Amino acid sequence: MRVEIDLPLLLPYVEEIRQRLLDQAAGAEKIIFTKSDLDAAGIQLIVAVRKEFPSLKIEIAPGQSGKICHLLLLKEVNSDV
Amino acid sequence: MSNLKKIFLEEADELLTQIEPLVLDLEKGVSPPLLDELFRVVHTLKGSAGIAGIRGIGELTHCLEDLLDGLRSGETEVRSGLVDVLLMGFDGVKAMVADLxxxxDLPPPEELIREIAGYGRGNSPELPAEEKMSPSGTGPRQPPDAAVEKAGDGLPEEVRRILLDGLHQGQNVYHLTLDFGRDFFRQGHNLTYLLEDLAGLGTIAGFAVDGSRVPVLSRLNPEDFHLVFTLYLVTGATREEVEEIFVFVVSDENRVVVKPAGEYVLKETTPAESPDNAGRPPAPGQEPPFSCEHLPYVVNVLRQQEKALKLAAGDVLPGLLPVVRRILERLAGRAGLACEQYPAADPGEEKERLLGMAGTILDALGAEYGADTAGPPSRTGTSGLESPLAGAAASGSIAGVARQGSPEGGTARERRQSAFRVQRETADALMNLSGELIVAKNSLSYLVKKLEVRGLDEYARELKDRYHYIDRISREMHNQVMDIWLLPVQEVFGRFPRFVRDQAKKLGKRVDLVTDGGDTRLDRDIIEKIYDPLLHLVRNALDHGLEEPEDRIKAGKNPTGVIRLTAQRQGERVVIQVSDDGRGIDVEALAEKAVSCGMLSREQVSGMTGQEKLRLAFLPGLSCKDEISDLSGRGVGMDAVENTVKRLGGTIQVESSPGRGTAFVISLPFTMATSEVLMVRVGQGVYGLPLSAVSETVRVEEKDLRTVRGRPVALLRGEIIPLLPGHLLLEGQSSRRGEAVLVVLWQKAALPVEAVLGKEVIIVKPLAGELKRLSVFMGAAVLGDGRVLLVLDPGELLRLAMNGQDKGGIRLAGGN
Amino acid sequence: MYKVMAVDDSPTVLASIRLALERRGYGLYTYHRAEEALKQLNSERADLVITDLNMPGMDGITFIKQVRANADYRFIPIVMLTTESQQAKKEEARKAGATAWITKPFTPDQLEMVLKKLLR
Structure with a gap:
């Protein structure tokens, strides 16, 4: 089963994303974040998801090019997947 | 001028005054702690210049810093002429500060840069100057490859490549650790912006996230912050510029560590010791003993723990004690100290035990490594245990720069951390306001009396209660303000080592200048004005007091003469002494001169004691006769010195013994802003006497009041003390009863009074108009009830009294 | 367009803030008293708040706490205006949730530098 989350992985949304994941991620194989935005709170959320559901695959939509920090963060997240 | 520049100018002045004595100390011997301290101050200066955007000074200080760093590392050998090069360099900085x-903002003179660089290069010709002087930040401290190769352990090849390339291109490589507190988001910070700013300075490489502190999703509050980021930054910017990005972020909870990569790598071999690891639990039994470079950090941690404990009031936070104990036990273990105590059950007792422990470790470390361990490391701002205030100071921001203390001594240095600068005008205004507050407060007690007189006892009591409360607060405030107002005498003393060095060189004399008591605190106004008189005395000692080296050897003395500058607080006064171990003053020649100038008759002189003849040195007329200075070595402008000292409410005395030396003793009130006076009744009038002039008040019996050689005196504990004829100069008659009350002055004379009415803090205003001619009063003050209190000038009283007896007209500097 | 809320009892300070913000094209709401500003938090949602620490009526630190307590303002940057002598208070304000500070007196340039770190 795949779960799609259409909220950006940004601080104002992380609590809502967390609620959704807790509701839907159990038993899922893959989570797809369809928005490319990502900040430190988003990374932290991903780390917590991995700790809670170690076998879950996580995919984040590719970011806008040029946003250096986004790339940094994204690379960091993906390298650990 | 921009605010930042103004601030920099002030800071630069302060740092330069710290630098000079350190450089001069190098002349006595080059030691690692001294070089470290000097390097630290120069580094701060450079950093501040960078932050203020002042390129010229930045460049020159960078060059000096490089030289010092070479000396520190041993790369540059210490050769003769070092002190001269450094002095020249810092003189250059001074000149540029003046230009600024x-x-x-001019570039530094090229020859100067060449000269400094030339010294550093002198014995390491294999390093071309361009490389050593690389204008980008810290410059390569070791061959670049070695640094990164070590760093490379565990780094991906591509990251290693980027760092290496950066170093080869003369860039700086820093390793950053961003370890923020739980509230990071709720403080309005944005990590993305910070990363963007970093990326704006150069290239980010090896970016990594440590998520080990992040809880599982179900237990996560996603608005708490739990991540630790590490990354390398390849940049042309200096460490200060990198740190500037985090200026608003760094605090107790939000820690940012920026380290040059080379240094970082060295530290990585002993991970438990690097500051950013200190907060984490170590593997037991694996911690190596302290090495010198970590000591300042350790001492800092200890001080922090001590402070935390002291701040934790009666009901100690239960969580704090075990934490402090853990930290102390670790430190004790690494310092090689046993730590047998178990935690006490009672928190209060545990707190005491821990304080004791901290003290013991501090003592042990201090004893082992000397005073230089007391100072904070130059990079304290990133240790995370520092107070945010000090953190701000380290990054060169506005507030946290303190007054200079003596280079040795932990307490002065500690004070430097927490002190901050106050504008001169602010200090003035505060002083005036707090003075007026005291006077205004005084008026309340008169109001109480009025109410009592009218039988309104209840109101009187209520007002009295309030009065006592306000009294306590205003006094406390006055003391605190006074603290701002006072400066360490070192501010003046610090200007002499250079003068003495240069002057002695010029005169071909060998001189040691010894200063003591530099931390004695004195009114800012007095500090400013006492420099000239002291300069005069020191110059005289150099020119005339000290003999040529050959003469000293002939006289069986050490060829190196000693000039001493000492200060000491004595009650309400500060005593400053300028002494030398030179030839002393020839009093007979002095007296002879006074006679030949027609200032005194031969009879007058022949009746004089040696001490009285010595005081002729202060005769105004003698100053113009230059022969006298050749004969006696004294006399030039001494009356000017005395006048300045007197204007400051002080006295000056001279002691000299032939062949052994001369000492001038200046006694000053420690402040002139407000005075505490003793209110006394003389005849029908009430007068004030500066408390700083009073040594005691005593009651004596009539049989102890006598007349000796026509002068009234009192016998006090076997000592004969002249009585001042207060009743002649002031209104009323002194009534002689069975006993008398005497106010004994420091100058060993006493004023008989009817009664002592108590103390009061007042602001003395000079008298105006006709009253000015009444020299016996130093001024007047308005009392709380509106009455005017005349304040007596004890020095003048004394002078008038002595003149009454002896028409010789010699103005005595101080009685004796 | 970013919107900034500025609270200071001094019209001069507010004027110099306006100068700096208009250059950057930010919208600005100014208030002389913290109480008024609090009332407008929800109707004029700001992206950044600037506040003096010493004000008659509600002081800056209480104000900062109140702003942070509003759900929409949990993460926005709050800049406090301090003076040289307010180090202790500055720390208190940081604990209350202030993000950054600028020391009075300041020039529009200096304020702009601070804002550049916080909004983009």
Missing amino acids: AAGH
């Missing part, structure tokens, strides 16, 4: 104050 006039609005010019």
Whole structure:
């Protein structure tokens, strides 16, 4: 089963994303974040998801090019997947 | 001029005054702690210049810093002429600071840079100057490859490549650790912006996230912050510029560590010791003993723990004690100290035990490594245990720069951390306001009396209660304000080592200048004005007091003469002494001169004691006769010195013994801003006497009041003390009863009074108009009830009294 | 367009803030008293708040706490205006949730530098 989350992985949304994941991620194989935005709170959320559901695959939509920090963060997240 | 520049100018002045004595100390011997301290101050200066955007000074200080760093590392050998090069360099900085104050940020003189670089290069010709002087930040400290190769352990090849390339291109490589507190988001910070700013400075490489502190999703509050980021930054920017990005972030909870990569790598071999690891639990039994470079950090941690404990009041936070204990036990273990105590059950007792422990470790470390361990490391701002205030100071921000203390001594240095600068005008205003507050407060007690007189006892009591409360607060405030107002005498003393060095060189004399008591605190106004008189005395000692080296050897003395500058607080006064171990003053020649100038008759002189003849040195007329200075070595402008000292409410005395030396003793009130006076009744009038002039008040019996050689005196504990004829100069008659009350002055004379009415803090205003001619009063003050209190000038009273007896007209500097 | 809320009892300070913000094209709401500003938090949602620490009526630190307590303002940057002598208070304000500070007196340039770190 795949779960799609259409909220950006940004601080104002992380609590809502967390609620959704807790509701839907159990038993899922893959989570797809369809928005490319990502900040430190988003990374932290991903780390917590991995700790809670170690076998879950996580995919984040590719970011806008040029946003250096986004790339940094994204690379960091993906390298650990 | 921009605010930042103004601030920099002030800071630069302060740092330069710290630098000079350190450089001069190098002349006595080059030691690692001294070099470290000097390096630290120069590094701060450079950093501040960078932050203020002042390129010229930045460049020159960078060059000096490089030289010092070479000396520190041993790369540059210490050779003769080092002190001269450094002095020349810092003189250059001074000149550039002056230029900057006039609005010019000029590049440093090229020859100067060449000279400094030349010294550093002198014995390491394999390093071309261009490389050593690389203008980008810290410059390569070791061959670049070695640094990164070590760093490379565990780094991906591509990251290693980027770092290496950066170093080869003369860039700086820093390793950053961003370890923020839980509230990071709720403080309005944005990590993305910070990363963008970093990326704006150069290239980010090896970016990594440590998520080990993040809880599982179900237990996560996603608005708490748990991540630790590490990354390398390849940049042309200096460490200060990198740190500037985090200026608003760094605090107790939000820690940012920026380290040059080379240094970082060295530290990585002993991970438990690097500051950013200190907060984490170590593997037991694996911690190596302290090495020198970590000591300042350790001492800092200890001080922090001590402070935390002391701040934790009666009901100690239960969580704090075990934490402190853990930290202390670790430190004790690494310092090689046993730590047998178990935690006490009672928190209060545990707190005491821990304080004791901290003290013991501090003592042990201090004893082992000397005073230099007491100072904070130059990079304290990133240790995370520092107070945010000090953190701000380290990054060169506005507030946290303190007054200079003596280079040795932990307490002065500690004070430097927490002190911050106050504008001169602010201090003035505060002083005036707090003075007026005291006077205004005084008026309340008169109001109480009025109410009592009218039988309104209840109101009187209520007002009295309030009065006592306000009294306590205003006094406390006055003391605190006074603290701002006072400066360490070192501010003046610090200007002499250079003068003495240069002057002695010029005169071909060998001189040691010894200063003591530099931390004695004194009124800012007095500090400013006492420099000239002291300069005069020191110059005289150099010119005339000290003999030529050959003469000293002939006289069986050490060829190196000693000039001493000492200060000491004595009650309400500060005593400053300028002494030398030179030839002393020839009093007979002095007296002879006074006679030949027609200032005194031969009879007058022949009746004089040696001490009285010595005081002729202060005769105004003698100053103009230059022969006298050749004969006696004294006399030039001494009356000017005395006048300045007197204007400051002080006295000056001279002691001299032939062949052994001369000492001038200046006694000053420690402040002139407000005075505490003793209110006394003389005849029908009430007068004030500066408390700083009073040594005691005593009651004596009539049989102890006598007349000796026509002068009234009192016998006090076997000592004969002249009585001042207060009743002659002031209104009323002194009534002689069975006993008398005497106010004994420091100058060993006493004023008989009817009664002592108590103390009061007042602001003395000079008398105006006709009253000015009544020299016996130093001024007047308005009391709380509106009455005017005349304040007596004890020195003048004494002078008038002595003149009454002896028409010789010699103005005595101080009685004896 | 970013919107900034500025609170200071001094019209001069507010004027110099306006100068700096208009250059950047930010919208600005100014208030002389913290109480008024609090009332407008929800109707004029700001992206950044600037506040003096010493004000008659509600002081800056209480104000900062109140702003942070509003759900919409949990993460926005709050800049406090301090003076040289307010180090202790500055720390208190940081604990209350202030993000950054600028020391009075300041020039529009200096304020702009601070804002550049916080909004983009």
